[in-house]
Amino acid sequence: MTPIFKIDHTNCGDCPIRHRAVCAHCDANELEELEGIKYYRSFEAGQTIIWSGDQMNFVGSVVSGIASLTQTMEDGRTQMVGLLLPSDFVGRPGRDSAPYDVQATTDLVMCCFRKKPFEELMSSTPHIAHRLLQMTLDELDAAREWMLVLGRKTAREKIASLLSIIARRDASIHQKGNSGPIVFDLPLTREAMADYLGLTLETVSRQISALKKDEVILLEGKRHVTIPDMGRLMEEAGDDTDGGFLV
Amino acid sequence: MTPIFKIDHTNCGDCPIRHRAVCAHCDANELEELEGIKYYRSFEAGQTIIWSGDQMNFVGSVVSGIASLTQTMEDGRTQMVGLLLPSDFVGRPGRDSAPYDVQATTDLVMCCFRKKPFEELMSSTPHIAHRLLQMTLDELDAAREWMLVLGRKTAREKIASLLSIIARRDASIHQKGNSGPIVFDLPLTREAMADYLGLTLETVSRQISALKKDEVILLEGKRHVTIPDMGRLMEEAGDDTDGGFLV
DNA sequence: ATTTCCACTTGATCTCGGTCAAAGCATCTG
DNA sequence: CAGATGCTTTGACCGAGATCAAGTGGAAAT
Numbered sequence: 302m303t304p305i306f307k308i309d310h311t312n313c314g315d316c317p318i319r320h321r322a323v324c325a326h327c328d329a330n331e332l333e334e335l336e337g338i339k340y341y342r343s344f345e346a347g348q349t350i351i352w353s354g355d356q357m358n359f360v361g362s363v364v365s366g367i368a369s370l371t372q373t374m375e376d377g378r379t380q381m382v383g384l385l386l387p388s389d390f391v392g393r394p395g396r397d398s399a400p401y402d403v404q405a406t407t408d409l410v411m412c413c414f415r416k417k418p419f420e421e422l423m424s425s426t427p428h429i430a431h432r433l434l435q436m437t438l439d440e441l442d443a444a445r446e447w448m449l450v451l452g453r454k455t456a457r458e459k460i461a462s463l464l465s466i467i468a469r470r471d472a473s474i475h476q477k478g479n480s481g482p483i484v485f486d487l488p489l490t491r492e493a494m495a496d497y498l499g500l501t502l503e504t505v506s507r508q509i510s511a512l513k514k515d516e517v518i519l520l521e522g523k524r525h526v527t528i529p530d531m532g533r534l535m536e537e538a539g540d541d542t543d544g545g546f547l548v
Numbered sequence: 549m550t551p552i553f554k555i556d557h558t559n560c561g562d563c564p565i566r567h568r569a570v571c572a573h574c575d576a577n578e579l580e581e582l583e584g585i586k587y588y589r590s591f592e593a594g595q596t597i598i599w600s601g602d603q604m605n606f607v608g609s610v611v612s613g614i615a616s617l618t619q620t621m622e623d624g625r626t627q628m629v630g631l632l633l634p635s636d637f638v639g640r641p642g643r644d645s646a647p648y649d650v651q652a653t654t655d656l657v658m659c660c661f662r663k664k665p666f667e668e669l670m671s672s673t674p675h676i677a678h679r680l681l682q683m684t685l686d687e688l689d690a691a692r693e694w695m696l697v698l699g700r701k702t703a704r705e706k707i708a709s710l711l712s713i714i715a716r717r718d719a720s721i722h723q724k725g726n727s728g729p730i731v732f733d734l735p736l737t738r739e740a741m742a743d744y745l746g747l748t749l750e751t752v753s754r755q756i757s758a759l760k761k762d763e764v765i766l767l768e769g770k771r772h773v774t775i776p777d778m779g780r781l782m783e784e785a786g787d788d789t790d791g792g793f794l795v
Numbered sequence: 796a797t798t799t800c801c802a803c804t805t806g807a808t809c810t811c812g813g814t815c816a817a818a819g820c821a822t823c824t825g
Numbered sequence: 826c827a828g829a830t831g832c833t834t835t836g837a838c839c840g841a842g843a844t845c846a847a848g849t850g851g852a853a854a855t
Contacts, residue, residue, distance in 0.1 A: 374700065
């Protein structure tokens with residue numbers, strides 16, 4: 302479907318996530334050290350990158366594409382607990398086995414480091430540890446934001462919340478002015494959305510249809526979304542309309 | 549109701565959370581520096597420690613008692629997004645305004661630091677930053693665990709999950725052997741449990757009654773709980789029975 | 796002792812979202 | 826082209842949990 306990326310950065314200076322990833326604060330020397338131990342891996346949409354319980358012998362950053370963290374109960378119920386976008390970090394220094402499944406939602410490229418050398422590097426370069434702390438605190442905020450969505454919002458609000466998050470992220474990447482319609486493609490199947498939102502895929506489908514009928518969103522095909530009025534969408538999500546918060 | 553604690557540690561060596569809090573990895577010198585800028589504050593049950601949106605000019609650790617982080621929507625729906633136990637950290641270095649309400653659930657003592665000096669200390673002593681990273685990663689895990697509870701578990705499973713978490717924590721504090729009945733007092737009202745679990749207080753009450761009737765738990769009064777069989781409770785929570793995971 | 800208050804329980808009813816089932820609609824495959 | 830496959834939509838029905846409403850019980854206050 303999508304061509305496999307042929308990535309061969311030898312220098313991090315050209316890296317699209319250079320200024321946002323765990324390496325963001327590194328100076329030239331530190332970057333050189335990272336450069337020495339990094340390697341790239343590609344995954345196809347749908348592929349499982351790490352199985353829950355597996356030995357984790359690497360950590361890394363998402364360079365392009367989207368990955369998801371999911372937890373599964375014995376009887377098969379699943380809940381997505383994280384959505385990893387470009388620059389997000391995978392793995393946890395100081396832990397051996399993975400607590401969640403990590404799956405490539407789209408085709409994906411990761412910049413990986415073997416865990417051991419990375420941990421050593423981390424203890425010698427505070428810039429990395431500091432950036433990782435920042436990123437972890439941001440992820441914690443996002444997780445807590447999501448707890449409100451899961452615990453207290455209606456199905457319609459949940460869908461609107463997800464759409465507004467994706468729209469906001471997309472806007473932040475493409476650096477658009479913040480007025481006028483927002484257009485993007487949904488990177489998730491209905492089922493993945495359901496897993497994210499604690500719903501069934503049928504409910505997701507119904508609520509998307511309802512939002513379309515009420516002209517909160519416009520749909521072309523099943524994935525291409527236009528948001529004519531972001532304020533309206535935020536209202537539907539139950540969020541403060543004036544809410545300007547950065548991700 | 550409860551007497552106000554008269555705490556006047558001048559030396560951190562005697563502190564009950566010395567080995568678990570953000571200062572856990574500090575050596576004698578570092579501890580001395582912290583000692584210089586710390587101060588204690590007490591709060592009564594029900595008191596709000598920090599209002600969402602407020603300026604945060606201090607950070608700190610819970611020394612004794614329980615606090616909760618809650619998010620509120622405009623229409624009044626609330627979701628608890630964190631439960632802070634002794635040794636847990638409040639506040640975020642590098643951020644000015646609080647994103648959540650912080651409330652004392654029980655009478656509470658905190659060990660506080662003004663934000664500015666703490667941040668400076670943090671950048672000079674990697675041990676603090678490192679410990680804070682560890683703790684934040686643990687909190688992120690807990691938040692994700694909770695997302696599964698909120699998104700996918702039934703009301704009965706939610707209650708069982710909460711009880712098992714409290715029981716586990718209690719056991720870890722009192723260092724009991726892990727067989728035989730577990731006894732503890734619920735530190736939360738039915739309403740607080742409901743806010744934690746994304747339920748109504750009526751449903752919480754009904755499910756607790758049901759677990760009592762089925763002899764999964766024993767109740768004396770409204771708060772004193774006995775768990776005759778922890779494995780049984782974990783089954784009811786939908787967790788792996790063999791699940792040994794540390795908090 | 797009686798009132799008040801508060802946390803909690805219990806019951807009756809309603810509703811949102813889940814479940815089960817069928818069908819639509821693109822994209823691959825032979 | 827027909828058939829298969831995967832994602833999505835839609836409909837009919839049902840049930841877990843919310844909502845609305847009383848009532849209970851224990852501790853503090855008068």
